[in-house]
Amino acid sequence: MRKARAVLVSAVLATGMSLSIGAAPAHAETLNGIYREYSECQRVGSYGDDQGWWDGWRCEWKSQYYYYFLYA
Template identity: 60%
Template sequence: MRKARAVLVSAVMALGVSLTIGATPAHATAKLVGVFKDSSECQRIGTLGVTQGWWEDYSCKWEDRYRYYFLYA
C-alpha cells in the first residue's frame, strides 16, 4: 500500500507541475513544492518552510480533480 501511495503521489506531483507551468497567473512566480492529503499537513510544511528560510510565503490549494492539497511557495 505504501508503494502504491508513493507512486500515486509522484504521479500527481508530476502532473501538477506539468499543468501549472504557464497555466495560472496566480502561481506564475510560485513553484510546486509538495502534495498533501491533509490541509493541516500542507499548512505545517508551509509554515516550516517559512521558519527555516526555504521560502518567504506559501499557499495550500485544494485541487478537487486530484483530491490533494498542493503547496506552492
C-alpha cells in the same frame, strides 16, 4: 556573403536564447509538495517559511486530484 549571413543569424539566435533564459519572474511560485490533509500542507508550509526556504506560501485544494498542493 552566405557565410556572413549564416554567422549573423547564428549570433542573433544565440543572443535571443541568452536573453530568454534569464527572463523568469523573480518571485514565481513553484510546487513544493502534495498533501492529503490540509493540516499537513499548512505544517510543511509554515516550517519552510521558518527555515527561510520561501517567503510566502499557500495550500490550494485541487478537487480533480483530491489533494492539497503547496505553492511557495
